[in-house]
Amino acid sequence: MAILVTGGAGYIGSHTCIELLNADYEVVIVDNFSNSNPIALQRVQQITGKTIKVYEIDLLNELELERVFQENSIEAVIHFAGLKAVGESVVNPLLYFEKNLISTISLCTVMQKYNVKNIVFSSSATVYGLPETLPITEDFPLEVRNPYGRTKRMIEEMLHDVYISDSSWSISILRYFNPIGAHESGLIGEDSIGIPNNLMPYITKVAIGELKELNVFGNTYETSDGTGVRDYIHVCDLANGHVAALKKTIEMNEVGIFNLGTGRGYSVLEVLRAFESATSLTVPYKVCDPRPGDVAIYYADATRAFKELGWKAKKSLEEMCKDAWRWQLNNPNGYLKRKKQSTSSK
Ligand code: NAD
Ligand code: UD1
Numbered sequence: 001m002a003i004l005v006t007g008g009a010g011y012i013g014s015h016t017c018i019e020l021l022n023a024d025y026e027v028v029i030v031d032n033f034s035n036s037n038p039i040a041l042q043r044v045q046q047i048t049g050k051t052i053k054v055y056e057i058d059l060l061n062e063l064e065l066e067r068v069f070q071e072n073s074i075e076a077v078i079h080f081a082g083l084k085a086v087g088e089s090v091v092n093p094l095l096y097f098e099k100n101l102i103s104t105i106s107l108c109t110v111m112q113k114y115n116v117k118n119i120v121f122s123s124s125a126t127v128y129g130l131p132e133t134l135p136i137t138e139d140f141p142l143e144v145r146n147p148y149g150r151t152k153r154m155i156e157e158m159l160h161d162v163y164i165s166d167s168s169w170s171i172s173i174l175r176y177f178n179p180i181g182a183h184e185s186g187l188i189g190e191d192s193i194g195i196p197n198n199l200m201p202y203i204t205k206v207a208i209g210e211l212k213e214l215n216v217f218g219n220t221y222e223t224s225d226g227t228g229v230r231d232y233i234h235v236c237d238l239a240n241g242h243v244a245a246l247k248k249t250i251e252m253n254e255v256g257i258f259n260l261g262t263g264r265g266y267s268v269l270e271v272l273r274a275f276e277s278a279t280s281l282t283v284p285y286k287v288c289d290p291r292p293g294d295v296a297i298y299y300a301d302a303t304r305a306f307k308e309l310g311w312k313a314k315k316s317l318e319e320m321c322k323d324a325w326r327w328q329l330n331n332p333n334g335y336l337k338r339k340k341q342s343t344s345s346k
Contacts, residue, residue, distance in 0.1 A: 001026070001073050001074070001075035002025070002026040002027065002028045002053075002072050002073060002074055002075065003020055003025045003026065003027055003028070003074070003075060003076055003077070003078060003246065004028050004029075004030065004068065004069075004072070004074045004076070004077045004078070004116075005017055005020070005027055005028070005029050005030075005077075005078045005080065006029075006030045006031070006059060006077065006078070006079045006080055006081035006107065007030075007031055007036075007079070007080030007081030007082065007122075008027070008029035008030070008031055008041070008052075008054075008078075008080065009029065009031040009033060009036035009037065009038060009040045009041050009054075010031070010035060010036045010040075010080055010081075011036075011179070011189070011190045011191070011235065012080055012122065012176075012179060012235060012238060012239065013029075013031070013036075013078075013080040013081075014036075014040045014041065014043075014044055014188050015182075015183055015188065015235045015236055015238070015239040016078060016080070016238075016239040016242045016243075017029065017041070017044045017052060018044055018047055018048055018183060018188075018236075018239065019236070019239040019240050019242070019243050020078075020242075020243060020246075021044070021048040021050040021052070022048060023243050025243075025246075027052045027053070028052070028053045028054075028055070028068065028072050028074065029041065029052055029053070029054045029055065030055045030057050030059065030065065030068055030081070031054070031055075031056065031057075031081065032056060032057060032058040032059070032081075033056060034058075035083070035193075036191070037191065037334075037335035038054070038056075039335040039336070040188050040191070040335060041054055043185075043187040043188050044188065046187065047183065047185050047187055047188070053072065055067075055068050058103075059081050059103035059104075059106055059107050060098070060099075060102060060103050060106055061106075062106045062109065062110055065106065065107065065110045066110055066113070066114075069110055069111075069113075069114040069116065070114075074114070074116045075116070075118065075250065076116070076118035076119065076120070076246060076249060076250055077107065077111060077116065077118065077119045077120070078119075078120045078122075078242055078246065079104065079107060079119055079120065079121050079122060080122045081103065082099060082100040082103065082104075082122070082151070083095065083096055083099045083100060083148070084148065085148070085197070086126070086146050086148045086149075086197075087197065088148075089146055089147040089148035089151075090146050090147060093147035096147045096148055096151050097147070097151060100148075100151035100152075100155065101151050101154055101155060101158075104121075104155050104158070105158070108158075108159075108162060112162075112166075117166070117168050117169040117170060118169075118170045118171075118246075118249045118250050119159070119169070119170075119171050119172070119249070120171075120172045120174060120242060120245050120246055120249055121155060121156070121159060121171065121172065121173050121174065122174060122176065123152045123155070123156055123173050123174060123175045123176070123257075124149065124152050124175060124176055125175050125176060125177045125178075125231075125259070125261070125298065125300065126144070126145075126146075126148065126149040126152065127142045127143075127144060127149055127152050127153045127156065127175060128140050128141075128142060128143065128175075128298075129141075129142065129143025129144060129145055129149075130143065130295055131295070131297075131298065134265075134297060134298075134299060135263060135299050135300055135301035136259065136298065136299065136300055136301060137259070137301045137303075137304070138175070138257045138258065138259055138301075138304055145293060146293075156173050156257075159171045159173065159255065160255055163254075163255045167253055168253060169253065170249045170250070170252055170253045170254060171249070171254075171255045171256070172245040172246075172248065172249045172255075172256045172257075172258065173255070173256070173257045173258070174241065174242065174245055174258050174260050175257065175258065175259050175260065175300075176233070176238060176260050176261075177230065177231035177232070177233055177259070177260065177261030177262070177298070177299065177300050178198075178199075178230045178231055178232045178233060178261075179232075179233055179234075179235045179238045180198075180199075180200040180232050180233070180234070180235065180320050180324055181200070181234040181235050181236065181315070181319065181320035181321075181323040181324050182235065182323045182324055182326065182327035183235075183236060183323070183327075184236070184319075184323055184326070186323075186326035186327050186329070186330040186331075187330075188327070189323075189324070189327030189328070189331065190235075190324075190327070191331075191334035191335050192205075192334070193334075195211070199230075199268060199271060200232070200271070200275075200320070200321075200324050201324075202214055202215075203271070203272065203275050203283055203324075204275075204324050204325055204327075204328035205328070206283050206284065206285075207275070207279065207281050207283050207325065207328070208328055208329065208332060210332075212284070213283075213284040213285050213286055214272065214283060214284070214285035214286075215285070215286060215288045216268050216269070216272075216285050216286065216287045216288065217268070217288055217289070217290050217291040217294060218287070218288070218289065218290030218291070218294070219269075219287045220290075221290070221296035221297070222296055222297075223267055223296055223297055224267060225267050225269050225270070226267075227267040227268035227269050228267065228268055228290075228294055228295070228296060228297070229265035229266065229267045229296065229297040229298065229299065230265055230266065230298050230299070231261035231262055231263070231264065231265050231298060231299035231300050232262070232266060232271065232317060232320055233260065233261050233262050233313050233320075234313065234314075234315035234319060234320045234323070236315065236323075237262075237313035237314055237315050238260055238313075240311060241258075241260040241305060241309070241311050241313075244305070244309040244310060244311035245258060245309055245311075247309075248308065248309055256308065257304075258302075258304055258305040258308070258309060259300040259301060259302050259304065259305060260300070260302065260305060260311075260313075261299060261300025261302050261313070262299075262300070262302065262313040263299065263300055263301060263302045263303075263313075264299060265297055265298065265299035266317060270317075271317065271321075272285060274317045274318060274321050275321040275324075275325070277318070278318045278321035278322045278325065279321065279322070279325045281325075
């Protein structure tokens with residue numbers, strides 16, 4: 001029996017494939033490489049010494065997708081594929097409803113047809129909106145503020161309805177906080193295209209000299225040093241969270257929602273200082289206006305994942321910084337030969 005990983009060539013997907021292979025799962029990948037490169041998958045195989053089966057298919061193509069279910073004994077699906085750029089989703093919401101929501105409908109329809117009813121879904125902490133208290137538990141009220149977040153919430157709700165209609169489904173919804181870092185080999189990592197929107201890839205691009213300085217978005221928030229606080233989680237810890245969730249999804253028939261975070265927050269300046277100390281580099285920065293729509297503080301209560309999945313994040317901020325830097329240094333142009341131009345970068 002194999003695990004189908006949609007979007008398996010992407011940032012989180014490729015790291016998760018390593019942990020799945022290390023745990024002796026057979027892995028089949030469906031990816032259209034719209035925001036990734038097949039080289040990532042060669043490197044996953046190089047790191048693990050194991051082989052994976054790869055289909056270059058767009059999830060919206062149901063007929064092609066059926067072929068994957070016909071040719072393999074799929075036991076469960078980990079569903080990463082989708083677009084993730086918040087700003088792009090505001091400009092082009094229909095693209096996001098098509099590529100995230102419709103493609104998930106297509107996936108679940110095919111799963112149902114082939115009687116594969118175990119799914120682990122990549123959601124996001126973005127579904128919580130503005131938290132009134134901290135840390136954020138899974139039963140906090142949801143409030144989405146952009147089309148990207150709305151697609152995540154709608155998919156979560158859709159999966160609930162699917163379960164209500166047929167309780168032989170088993171569904172794990174994973175709400176990620178802020179994944180950063182890279183595999184310690186330095187062979188795979190986050191292949192940001194253009195100017196990154198997110199903090200860690202921006203820092204590494206300043207450190208390598210590709211960008212001049214970090215723009216710190218605001219220093220008057222009600223936080224220890226006035227800069228925004230987030231729950232950064234090492235991508236390999238996150239990947240392991242998927243293996244833990246997968247086991248539970250296969251064993252049980254229920255809908256589970258889990259925060260995947262470390263449970264502690266770091267400010268922008270704390271991350272910057274940690275990066276400098278982990279790499280012995282100096283990263284220039286300047287303070288700018290706050291980014292519209294940003295929340296001051298955001299961090300997870302990850303107790304449920306520990307109690308019910310037996311999972312918790314282990315890696316330190318220092319390891320996240322060191323690994324992010326190793327990836328950047330060894331791969332200044334990411335995966336180099338990009339196969340197709342991306343439609344999405346966060
Ligand atoms: P990514 O862009 O690196 O990976 C997504 C993968 O899906 C890519 O390989 C892309 O080519 C593929 N893909 C996209 N649309 C497809 C389609 N229609 N058919 C087939 N393949 C398709 O993104 P990531 O950072 O690895 O994120 C994975 C998932 O986790 C996404 O659903 C994202 O919304 C979610 N998420 C990510 C973050 C984050 O900070 N990276 C945070 C919260 C949630
Ligand atoms: C982003 C996503 C969100 C996703 C989350 C987790 C956006 C708008 N939001 O939010 O949907 O769920 O990641 O992966 O992309 N910062 C700077 N300078 C920079 C970049 C960031 O100061 O150049 C600050 C931000 O103001 C914030 C912190 O760094 O305080 C983290 O920012 P970022 O990495 O973009 O993550 P989120 O804001 O949490």
